[in-house]
Amino acid sequence: MVIEPLDFFIAIYIFMLAAFTGYEIIAKVPVILHTPLMSGSNFVHGIVLVGAMVALGFAESSVGRVIGFLGVVLAAGNAVGGYVVTERMLEMFKASGERK
Amino acid sequence: MEDMTFTEFLIKTTYFVAVILFVIGLKRMSSPRTARGGVVWAGWGMVLATLVTFLYFWHDPDWTNIGLIVLGIGVGGAIAWWTGKKVAMTDMPQMIALYNGMGGGAAGAIAAVTLYKGVPIGADGEPSLTIGFLAVLGGLIGAVSFSGSLIAFAKLQGWMTKPIRFKSANQVNAALLVATLVIGLFLLGNYSTHIVLVSLFFVLALVVGVTLTNPIGGADMPVVISLYNALTGLAVAFKGFVLANEAMIIAGTVVGAAGTLLTQLMAKAMNRSLASVLFSAFGDEAVGGGEISGSMKPIEPSDAGVMMAYAERVIVVPGYGLAVAQAQHKVWELAQLLREKGVKVSFAIHPVAGRMPGHMNVLLAEAGVPYDLIFDLDEINADFEKTDVVLVIGANDVVNPVARTDPSSPIYGMPILNADKAKNVIVNKRGKGKGFSGIENHLFYLDNTRMLYGDAQAAVAELIHAVKAS
Numbered sequence: 001m002v003i004e005p006l007d008f009f010i011a012i013y014i015f016m017l018a019a020f021t022g023y024e025i026i027a028k029v030p031v032i033l034h035t036p037l038m039s040g041s042n043f044v045h046g047i048v049l050v051g052a053m054v055a056l057g058f059a060e061s062s063v064g065r066v067i068g069f070l071g072v073v074l075a076a077g078n079a080v081g082g083y084v085v086t087e088r089m090l091e092m093f094k095a096s097g098e099r100k
Numbered sequence: 101m102e103d104m105t106f107t108e109f110l111i112k113t114t115y116f117v118a119v120i121l122f123v124i125g126l127k128r129m130s131s132p133r134t135a136r137g138g139v140v141w142a143g144w145g146m147v148l149a150t151l152v153t154f155l156y157f158w159h160d161p162d163w164t165n166i167g168l169i170v171l172g173i174g175v176g177g178a179i180a181w182w183t184g185k186k187v188a189m190t191d192m193p194q195m196i197a198l199y200n201g202m203g204g205g206a207a208g209a210i211a212a213v214t215l216y217k218g219v220p221i222g223a224d225g226e227p228s229l230t231i232g233f234l235a236v237l238g239g240l241i242g243a244v245s246f247s248g249s250l251i252a253f254a255k256l257q258g259w260m261t262k263p264i265r266f267k268s269a270n271q272v273n274a275a276l277l278v279a280t281l282v283i284g285l286f287l288l289g290n291y292s293t294h295i296v297l298v299s300l301f302f303v304l305a306l307v308v309g310v311t312l313t314n315p316i317g318g319a320d321m322p323v324v325i326s327l328y329n330a331l332t333g334l335a336v337a338f339k340g341f342v343l344a345n346e347a348m349i350i351a352g353t354v355v356g357a358a359g360t361l362l363t364q365l366m367a368k369a370m371n372r373s374l375a376s377v378l379f380s381a382f383g384d385e386a387v388g389g390g391e392i393s394g395s396m397k398p399i400e401p402s403d404a405g406v407m408m409a410y411a412e413r414v415i416v417v418p419g420y421g422l423a424v425a426q427a428q429h430k431v432w433e434l435a436q437l438l439r440e441k442g443v444k445v446s447f448a449i450h451p452v453a454g455r456m457p458g459h460m461n462v463l464l465a466e467a468g469v470p471y472d473l474i475f476d477l478d479e480i481n482a483d484f485e486k487t488d489v490v491l492v493i494g495a496n497d498v499v500n501p502v503a504r505t506d507p508s509s510p511i512y513g514m515p516i517l518n519a520d521k522a523k524n525v526i527v528n529k530r531g532k533g534k535g536f537s538g539i540e541n542h543l544f545y546l547d548n549t550r551m552l553y554g555d556a557q558a559a560v561a562e563l564i565h566a567v568k569a570s
Contacts, residue, residue, distance in 0.1 A: 005228065005231065005344050006341065006344045006346075008230060011341055011349065014346065014349050014350060014353075015337065015349060015353055018337075018349065018350040018353035018354050018357070019353050019354075019356070019357040020357070021123060021350075021354050021357070022126075022353060022354035022355065022356065022357030022358035022359075022361075023357045023358065023361055025123070025126050025127050025130055025354070025358055026130065026357075026358040026361045026362055026365075027361070028130065029130040029131075029362075030131075030132065031449075031451055031458055031461075031476060032132065032458050032461040032474075033129065033130060033131075033132060033135060033458060034362065034365070034366070034458040035192065035193070035196075035458035035459055035461075035462055036129065036135060036458065036462070037126075037129050037130055037358075037362065038196060038325070038326055038329055038359070038362055039192070039196050040125070040126060040129045040138065040139055040142065041126065041329060041333065041354075041355045041358050041359055041362075042196055042199055042200045042203070042329050042332075042355075043139070043142060043143075043146075043199075044122050044125070044126060044142055044333075044351050044354070044355050045200075045203050045329075045332050045333045045336045045351060045352055045355045046146060046199075046203060047118075047122070047146065047149060047336065047347055047348055047351040047352070048203050048206045048207050048210070048332075048335075048336045048339065048348065048352075049146075049149075049150055049173070049206070050115075050149050050150065050153045050345060050347060050348060051206075051207075051210050051336070051339045051340065051343050051345055051348050052172075052206045052209065052210055053150070053153045053154075053156075053169050053173075054153065054156060054343055054345070055209070055210045055213040055214070055343070056165055056168055056169050056172065056213070057156060057157050057162070057165050057166065057169060058165075059165060059213055060217075061216070063216055063295070064213050064216060064217070065164075065165065065168060067209050067212045067213050067216070068165075068168070068209065068210075068213050069168050069171075069172050070205075070209050071172075071205070071206045071208075071209030071210055071212075071213065072168070072169055072172030072173060072176065072206075073172045073175050073176035074176060074202040074203070074205040074206040074209065075176065075202070075203065075206035076172060076173040076174075076175075076176030076177040076180065077176040077177070077179060077180040077199060077202040078180075078199050078200070078202040078203035078206060079146055079150075079177070079180075080176070080177040080180040080181050080184070081180030081181070081183065081184045081195065081198070081199035081202070082196075082199045082200075082203075083139065083142075083143050083146070083184075084180065084181055084184030084185055085184045085187070085192055085195050085196060085199070086129075086139045087136075087139050087140075087143075088184070088185075088189070089189075089192060089462055090129070090135045090136045090138075090139055091136065092462060092465040092466045
């Protein structure tokens with residue numbers, strides 16, 4: 001399968017709107033959630049895994065395979081590790097009524 | 101659109117759903133009430149996006165590569181799962197740095213695979229300079245974020261205690277960065293398949309990450325980690341352009357923008373500009389920090405315990421020392437004991453106490469301290485004057501009054517908790533050394549300050565004993 005390049009201007013618009021979205025999401029966050037949110041956003045850029053999979057999947061040389069494999073390992077670590085620590089941190093944010 | 105196959109349609113639609121889940125998840129994570137559900141939403145987005153990506157190889161399966169993909173996800177995922185579950189809550193900041201570095205490294209690896217193949221082909225079938233440029237830029241940022249995050253991890257883990265600084269480090273860094281970029285631009289010409297040049301580009305980019313992070317002191321690490329988090333997001337977005345992957349563009353950009361704002365919020369809480377964090381050697385010039393009068397006066401735990409038990413109001417100021425000693429449960433036990441005796445106990449949290457904003461909140465939440473006892477700097481600073489005893493546990497720079505009084509101090513102007521205004525201050529500290537920033541703390545020398553030396557967990561245990569006895 002050939003990957004079709006994006007239209008340049010559509011890509012720029014996506015970029016701009018996504019930037020505003022990210023800014024808006026964070027704008028009103030309380031200080032107590034700064035660390036968990038940093039961790040959560042760290043998890044979300046674990047989407048790089050998808051790119052690493054594609055890069056390795058279409059790799060033809062052995063150099064490409066080695067680097068691509070390394071990329072998949074690192075990206076999976078980013079996604080899984082990011083999720084686990086975020087979940088562990090947020091698990092503690094219980095309202096008074098929910099405490100055991 | 102019309103020549104899109106069903107497989108492509110399915111992939112693109114799933115990516116679309118995944119992106120919506122990411123945005124909703126992040127939005128929910130920014131409110132304490134919905135935060136726990138937020139990460140689950142985002143998690144499902146990731147699972148869907150990962151699974152559907154295998155469909156790219158549906159019609160043309162190269163089983164070697166697919167096997168490698170599955171193996172890679174298994175290996176990376178298992179290691180990260182194990183370390184993430186095992187790590188102590190106090191070590192969370194460096195784990196975030198580590199996982200973030202891995203993401204940056206993955207973006208760098210994608211760039212390497214792309215660049216070793218040559219300049220990417222654009223929409224018109226010709227090599228596209230725009231896409232090539234984004235591949236180079238994303239590779240550079242990813243590699244810098246990778247090595248930089250690893251240095252940040254090593255520093256917080258205590259593997260690198262002394263920042264390495266040398267003269268005109270900024271000029272050397274700038275030269276390295278320019279050299280890397282120039283090589284990167286060369287790659288866009290016909291040099292792209294030159295394996296040596298591509299390798300040199302990545303080696304230099306990794307070196308830039310190391311030299312850029314090395315001089316930065318540990319106190320500024322939260323800001324740096326947040327910055328690298330934003331940079332990794334940006335690198336992922338650029339890789340999204342290269343691979344024509346909308347999910348990567350949007351998720352990466354959202355993180356890039358959110359991370360940049362978060363970085364600014366943190367730098368602002370420390371009253372430092374981002375530029376001064378990155379380019380000025382901190383704590384070198386003004387270690388003296390003016391004249392110190394008086395001496396440090398130690399106190400026995402039994403006396404400190406009595407003092408607190410008969411106080412009307414006690415404010416606890418936790419810092420990194422609390423995290424290191426894992427003393428959060430003991431501190432809450434002490435607070436509960438005092439509350440039973442009718443003492444009003446509050447916790448005052450400086451925005452950058454610990455190694456990350458919110459670090460102390462996470463620890464106290466783990467110990468079971470309810471929210472309504474925890475106060476921000478703005479909420480509680482006026483109350484110190486009316487407080488009988490302030491118990492400072494392993495905090496240093498965030499209660500250093502020179503930030504208010506001494507314009508020559510590197511932390512001058514940083515908002516601090518006015519612990520020095522209280523009637524009595526008890527400072528628990530391991531030894532007589534200076535804080536993370538290396539600045540003398542004038543609070544320790546005040547007439548109304550007593551020093552309670554020892555590991556926070558042991559010291560608080562003795563305080564509990566003393567309060568029980570009184």
